[in-house]
Amino acid sequence: MKVILAGFNVDTEALKSYKDKNTNLTPESISAAYARISRSPKSVDILRKEAREEVAKARKSNRTIIFEMGHHSIAEHAVFNFDVIGISRRAVEDLERFRLCSYTEKSQRYVTLKGDFIIPGELRQTNLLEPYVATIKIQNNFYKHLFNKIKKYNLDAFPKLAMSKKFQKLLENMAKEDARYILCLATQTQLGITINARNLELLMRRFASHNLQEINELGKKFYQLVTKIAPSIILFCKTNDYDQKTYPELREYASTLARQTDEPVTSSRDVELIDHTTDADDKVLAALLFKTSKKKYPQCLQLIKKMPKHKKEELFKKSCQYMELYDAALREFEFVNLTYSLVVSGACFGQLKRHRIATITSQDYNPVCGITVPDAVKKVGEEKRFIEIIKRTENVYQKIEKKQPGVGAYILTNAHHKRVLFKTNLRELYHLSRLREDVTAQWDIRHKVQKMSNLAKRVMPITSKLLSGKDEYPKVYFKLFGKKPKIDQTPQPG
Incomplete structure (x- = not known):
């Protein structure tokens, strides 16, 4: 694992004088200057100048304002960029849980993988290491075999497309997309991260208390890099009882409850709408009316409830008539919620987790929840071998879990399922639909989101009318308005 501090924000005036005066480059001066805005009559540029020239004083000011006075938002003015190289797909799921950060990760859909994987520290000195390594090598070899076989199948199935270099690459990527389902969560990846100091402190505190050594090490590397540059804005980042003990003790409590109850109710459905805002259409429309009138919200809601359906549809259309395929729905659409129970593969969750504005609570991967076998694997006659490797994988997983609970997930594959609560x-949901229902989206998450949209349309049939992928949006728009939107396909850059 390698973590590199790729960059951080600095005062541009400090950059100008850096070579001549050996200026201390740190984001702390900006944080300290902005912290004083609310209580100083001085101009902001003067406050920045003072902070630049007296970094030690700026650092003392940061600690006082952030940690003694409790104004933690000041730390958000310090922003860092990190290269994170050689961590596992399993670790990425924890790393990308933090909402107010930006991540760009190497895609298993577009990059041919070489077989690099993580060996957890928990397994290095145990008799579990040999079967762990041997099984992952079998997975990786089968990945290469599947990729070549599916690629050939795709090229043979679409000979005209294969004549074009552009579409030949597309057919190859489709093969990578399906072959990767046999790869494990220990597979190495890399990503770039942009994060402010307030969120970084939270991340490091959580990682210090994590049950996996890889996550602990990642948090330490972040700390070692940042504390040299900005020591005044990172403080509460050590192991603590709240982060370390709460979920394990809840898990133990839950297990005692499970032993007292009957067999759990099971469902074969992978997407279920388990809760939603009642009268959702009326509440969105009332919020729109509230925003654009001088009435109180209860009055707006009462007016909407009295409207006939065609009048409600008319109001909805007015709110969306200028919406293009790249536009977000109006903020008033945030006043209604939907909660889904999902069963998703590791490959699917790898994309679902990026929608961090939603509330996502997931269980650990569990072989009991089943697997997803791509259709392409079946078409090339490799389903039997796929299942055999899955069974071997699950056998090793069970052995690891008995001795090292929580570590077994490393060896499970992108095909394995986990349960997710998604609010x-x-x-x-409009954003999710535009991106993940589009024809260019990966098929696994596309199928899930299509089901989510269809369920939403049942309970909020008016305000969900324009849910669709970007490719279908012009058709959906035409059906509602009788005309096409101004932009009927995603424009190419340049």
Whole structure:
């Protein structure tokens, strides 16, 4: 694992004088200057100048304002960029849980993988190491075999497309997309991260208390890099009882309850709408009316409830008539919520987790929840071998879990399922739908989100009318308005 501090924000005036005066480059001066805005009559540029020239004083000011006075938002003015190289897909799921950060990760859909994987520290000195390594090598070899076989199948199935270099690459990427389902969560990846100091402190505190050594090490590397540059804005980042003990003790409590109850109710459905805002259409429309009138919200809601359906549809259309495929729904669509129970593969969750504005609570991967076998694997006659490797994988997983609970997930594959509780408002669902229902989206998450949209349309049939992928949006728009939107396809850059 390698973590590199790729960059951080600095005062541009400090950059200008850096070579001549050996200026201390740190984001702390900006944080300290902005912290004083609310209580100083001085101009902001003067406050920055003072902080630049007296970094030690600026650092003392930061500690006082952030940690003694409790104004933690000041730390958000310090921003860092990190290269994170050679961590596992399992670790990425924890790293990308933090909402107010930006991540760009190497895609297993577009990059041919070489077989690099993580060996957890928990297994290095145990008799579990040999079967762990041997099984992952079998997975990786089968990945290469599947990729070549599916690629050939795709090229043979679409000979005209294969004549074009552009579409030949597309067919190859489709093969990578399906072959990767046999790869484990220990597979190495890399990503770039942009994060402010307030969120970084939270991340390091959580990682210090994590049960996996890889996550602990990652948090330490972040700390070692940042504390040299900005020591005044990172403080509460050590192991603590709240982060370390709460979920394990809740898990133990839950297990005692489970032993007292009957067999759990099971469902074969992978997408279920288990809760939603009642009268959702009326509440969105009332919020729109509230925003654009001088009435109180209860009055707006009462007016909407009295409207006939065609009048409600008319109001909805007015709110969306200028919406293009790249536009977000109006903020008033956030006033209604939907909660889904999902069963998703590791490959699917790898994309679902990026929608961090939603509330996502997931269980650990569990072989009991089943697997996803791509259709392409079946078409090339490799389903039997796929299942055999899955069974071997699950056998090793069980052995690891008995001795090292929580570590077994490393060896499970992108095909394995986990249960997810996913709560979203309607505005965010529109974003999810545009991106993940599009024809260019990966098929696994596309199928899930299509089901989510269809369920939403049952309970909020008016305000969900324009849910669709970008490719279908012009058709959906035409059906509602009788005309096409101004932009009927995603424009190419340049």
